Structures are given as C-alpha cells and as structure tokens.
Amino acid sequence: MSDELLWITVMGQQVRVSIRRAVRASGDEPVAPTVPLVLCNGIGASLELLQPFVDEVDPAIEVVRFDVPGVGGSPLPKLPYNFAGLAWFLSRALDELGYDRFDVLGISWGGGLTQQIAFQHRRRCRRLVLVSTGTGSLMVPARPGVLAKMVTPRRYRDKEYAKQIAAELYGGRLRDEPGLAGALLHDQSRVGSRRGYLYQLLAGVGWSSLPALPLIRQRTLILAGTDDPIIPFVNARIIARLMPHATLHAYDDGHLGLVTLADELGPLVSRFVLAE
C-alpha cells in the first residue's frame, strides 16, 4: 500500500498531503507519532517527486509531504503569497494534522521556506535539513542560461524538453542519464497551473534569509551537491558559516541529489533526525 493521501482545509485553502506513518522496526505496528519530518519541495514539483527519497528514510520516522497551493494536486490559492505567509499557513496545517513539534527538510525553493519556518516557528521546529538551497535573492546565482530555464514550468509539462535540459539544469548524475529526468519529473507527477508556478516565483521575490541566518539556532544539516548548476555549491558554505549549529555534508551529485542519490542521503538524514 502506498502512503496515505488526504486533503486538509486550512483557512479555506485545500492542500493535498501525503503521510507515511511511522512503524516500529520490529513489525508493522504504527507507533505514536514522534517528531515527524516535513518535506518542503522544490519549485513546481508535486509531492510524488520525493518518493524515492521517502522510501529510503528510516521507517521509524513519520514523513509528511504536501503540495504547495497551486502546485501538483493542491488547488490554486486565491491570492499570491510570500514565504512568511506560507510558513504561517503551514504551521496551521501542521496543527490541523495534530503535530506540535516537527523537523523540516527543504530542497531548493522549499529550502527557503524551511529557513523561514525555522526562523518563524522556533519553538515548534526542532531540526532542519537544507538540501540544494540558497539564501534567496542575496546569493551566488546560477548562470543566466540556467536561470532562464527556471522561470517557466515547461520542464514539468514537456517530458522531452525535461530530458533535453536535464544535464545543464540539474547536473550530477543527470549529466550521464538525462532520461532519468523524464522519469523523475513526469512518471508520477502532477502538474499545477502556470499561475501556481508564478506564485511560487513571486513568493521568493525580494526575500533573503541572509541577515537572519545567525538567528536560526536549531541543529541543521546542510546537504549540497558539488555539481549543482542551479544552486552553486558555494551557497551551502555560506549558509553553514552563518548558521551557528549547522553541519555541511557535500555529496557527489547535482541539484536533484536527494532523489538520485536517495540510497545514500536517506539514511544520512534519518541518522541526523533520530540522533539524540
């Protein structure tokens, strides 16, 4: 059986959520929810994209994924939003799901959201994992050719196009196997509207975590690919330098390393989350 899917309604907005319930190592018996790991996805990506990673996370960890409003299986929000508003909205959603404390993992765009959540909900957010992410509008940017391809959701809509640009955009393993991008981005994914993608882009406009990083005191694991054309590796170093309790782990892959290298990073993240 797959993970549990549900819709919750928060402030009139429906969100599609997937929960993988935690099980004891010994059997299939569900355990009382401990601290769940909430995954914040990259721009334009539906929660299915993270499946290979979820499958590698220790079964004792409850994993919560969601589609940002306007993306994947969640309906378009009535109005644009920013990271602060979305972080607040998510905290309400986690209330609704019955979680008081949580760990958050964010990849790329979702990493920005994760930093905002950690900053804004410091009591509730216990640990954070930042993957292939930067500090928002004040960061070392990608090359213009890469950025230009990021401003449209075309790679999610056109499988052939996704394969064609995979190497240049995502780097790492996809340089040798661009066909994999088609499978990762398309086979299980849901595509939201163009407007949903636009709202996501807008949420990041003018936003930067740079000045606030020293104030994020939670234990943090930073994962960064050494060959990431979208978020150059140096950004991870900057974040690690500025956050007081961060550890940096570099891996040998590209922007989508969390899924293309899931067998290595899944256990690594699990150890970090489960550590005393």
Place this chain on the structure above:
Amino acid sequence: MTSTKLAGLNQAGPNQTGPNRTSMASQAAPLDALLVEAARGPLRRFLPDSATAKWAVSMARQPGATVRRLRALGGEAGRIALGSSELAPDRRDRRFTDVAWSQNPLLKRLVQLYLAGGKTVEELLADADLTLTQRRRLQFQVENVLAAIAPSNIPLVNPESAKAVIDTAGLSLVRGGRQLVRDLASSPRIPEMVDTSGFKLGDNVAATPGAVVLRTEVLELIQYQPQTDEVREVPLMIVPPTINKFYAIDLSPERSLVEFSVRQGRQIFVISWRNPDARHADWDFDTYVRAILDALDAVEEITGSKQTVLGGICSGGILASITAAYLAGIGRQDRLAALCLAVTVIDNANAGTVSALVDRRGAELAKRLSRRKGYLDGNALAEIFAWLRPGDLIWNYWVNNYLLGKRPPAFDILFWNADTTRMTAGLHADFVDLAMENKLLRAGAVTVLGVPIDLKAVTVDAYVVAGIADHITPWENCYQSTQLFGGKTRFVLSTSGHIAALVNPPGNPKASFRTNDENPADAKAWLREAETHQGTWWTDVAAWLSARSGDLRPAPRELGTAVLPPLAEAPGTYVFDK
C-alpha cells in the same frame, strides 16, 4: 455529472430564490452546449450584440405597444408610491421572506418597484419580434441583470444584512468583503458555494471501503469490499463522467449508490479517472476506450467472471456505449452481460437549446481554445453553469457570503460539485464533434481504435435511467437511447434532476419513478402510458441487475489477485488531484 449537476438540486442551496424556477426549463443547458460555452467563457453572453439591436429596433417599430407598457409601469409606480399597489413577491421567492420587506413601507415600495420594472422588461421582450436564438440570448441577459439588481443584493438595504451589521458591530461586512476579494481573485469568479472544511475524502465522502486494484496513466480502478457473505457472479463496472470526480455515486454513507449496491451483494468496480493536465492534451476517445478495456480485463482477471455489466454515467455513459459497440464490432460482445446508462444523452437531436446556444463556428472556436491550453478547465464549466442559474447559484451566495458575512453551507453534493476536474483537449473536441453532428446515430460515423462504431450492434439488454427535471441531460433525449441499441431496453424515469437522480437513497417519501414496458418512438407517448411507482429507482435497477448477474457465490475475502494486488485504499490517489 458536471458542475452542472446542480440542475437537479433545487432543494440544496441555503435559501434559494424562487422566481426563475419555471423559466429554467427553457434555459436547459445541455452538456454539449456547456462544453462549448465553457471553453469560450461567460462574458461573451453578456455583451450586447445583434440580438440587442434587433430588440431595440423592434420596440421602436411598434411604438404604440412600447408606450403602453411604459405607461402601465408609470401607473403602477404611482400606485406603489401611494401605497395602494397590490404587487407582492411570489411566496416561494426566498429573497424577500424577511418581514421587513412587507412591513417597512420604504422596503415594501422598493420591492414593488423592482418587481414592476422587471415585469415590464419581460413584457417588452415578449412583445418583441425576435428569432428563437435572439430571444433566448436576451432572456439570459435580462434574467441576469434582473437577478443582479434585486434590492436584496444591496448591503444594508437587505434587512437581514442590516441586522447582521448591528449584531456584529459591522464585522459581518468586513468578513463579507474579505470573502468577496478572495472569490474574485481567481476562477471561478463566483461566490464560494460550499464550506469544504467538514469533508474528508475516504472518511465521510467516498468512504465505502475498497482498494485500487489497477492503476494506469489514465485511471485507477477501485474494487469495493463485499459486505455480504455471498455475491453475484457477474460484476458491475461503472464508468463515471470525465468531468468532476467519480464519487457522485459514493457521497456520504447511506447516500451512496456504491454502498447500496455492495450491500445488495453485487461485486462493484468503479473507475476513477486521472485529473489530466496539459501534458495529456492528446487523450481522446481512443485513449479513454482503451483505458475502459484495460479496466475490463482487470475485472475479469480478479472476479474470474467471463461477463461484466458495464455501467456509465453522463459522459461516462457515452464512453461506455462506445466501448460496448467496439466490443460488438470486434466480435467480443460476449464479455458484456448488460449495459446500464444513467443520465446519458446519446441522441442530441432537438436537445432544446443546443441550436440556440451553439453554432458550428462557436464549436470550432471552443475546440481551438481548449487545444491551445491543452484542456478544458473544470472551473470555467462551473462558472458558466452558475451564470445560467444566477438566482440560485450566484446571488443567493452573494447575500449569504458577502452581505451576511456567513460561511457557505456544508453539503456533500456541493462539496463534490466544487471538486472540478479538467477535460483533455482531445476528449473535449471528440465530445463536441459527437454532439454537433449527432454522430453516434449513424453507424460507422465514429471510428474508435480502428473499429467503426454501430450502436445497433449492441444486442445485450440495456437499462436507461433519466431524471424528469434534468436540465443537463434532458430526459426526452436520454429516452431516445431506447431506440438506438439493438437489444431490449428498459427505460426508467426518476423524479428529480441530474445529480439528485443519482443520489436517490431509499427512504425519501417524495421519490418515485416511472416505467413502461413499451418503448414507442416518441418520449411523450412513453410518458402517457407510463406507470408510476413509489420509491427510488435504485431498488428497480437492483432487481434488474440481479436477474442478469448470475448465481450467488461466496464473497471473495481479499481484494485484487496475486497479479493485481491492492495498490491503495479506496478512494485511491487520483481522486486527490486538483
């Protein structure tokens, strides 16, 4: 099936307006018209055009009549001012039920003026020398304008709104204003009709236990868990509409056709269509029929039955009929035990307003627009439909949500109604062509998967059910299906409209249905000789199916098979895609 199902739902809204009810019959908006209109957007219908000009010319040509009408209005206005007018709103008109509308002298006069003005405009329209198309178009515009300018829509003038402002120290207007901004911000630009927060898929809607036993790119097939010790040998597979989600037949427990059928000892399989997106623009009849055949294979594999009853609802009924004809065409009709069609129109001839609403150019444009986008947006369909019933679906909620600052009601049908889906451009084009040229009536006019489709070749028994108050799939058109298939057809006419016909659980004292053993060519003749039965057609179809579903055998314990193991619990995963 579509967002349109609200047609049959007169009892549903919180406080409906009454007056448009009677004229609705002439405003029926059949599916094909909606499919064309939705792609083009509602605005077009509001713009003045040649019909408006023709009306003006017509009024000017017969100045005598026009002046007489206006003078009558003037006289009435005088009586209203003096307080001697007898004019009063229809008692069924829920807009003006508050006592203040009759007791407060100012408000009373305001309502009377509104009614007198509206009556005059309608009379002027009736006098005018117009073609049917022009008349319908103008009627649409006039009704919308009249519904919009009703005094009950004005904040603070509406006594309920004024009271709410006092009770909440103005907060009701603040809340209402906020909701207005939210609703206008994105499509569908209509007031929110349902509070969705109380509903949970798989919990209190679409909650009948079962499992997904097949997942393809296009569909998930749900097998429902038997709830009896023994089940009928021959399974029933239902093809739902391709607009909105499948769970119109599995709403709240005790209101679910699926649950009812499972409890009758039937093996039920239901298709849950993928909510397609721009990537799936090319999916057309071939894709969907192929998907139904895949599902049929799975049903046979799981049940071991060589035969299946194929059921279809609305646009799903069209697909089911085509699939049946395809099987007949390749000589494999032995795989079907019977065909069951609910609120399905195959013959579009004389579907009332089609000719008035849709012309060939419009249809071509509609297809082009959806092709450009890759799909027809379900929200656009919802919007079109709402503007066809402005009193019930717009202004009613305008008052409730914005003037009174209240949340819309929670109601399972409305929840389902708001859960719209997209339709691929390919399927949209195929449906529009089918309707415009009434193709399924001519053998071989449609070719699916390389096989010419001839409905006459379908010789299994068929059960056809329609709702007498259905504005989407008018019952007379549904009835015509009895003349199309080659086998014996039982036609059943239920009370109620499009969706209420489906959601028709036993226990409603007002429910009844009609049957007739003969199927004359003319629907009216059928109705004259028909016999009325108390109760719901659900029990009638249950008996009909049981006679065609073979013997009883022990119910399977497990769902699926080793080859097709359960993949997810019902209602599956595709149903969660917005």
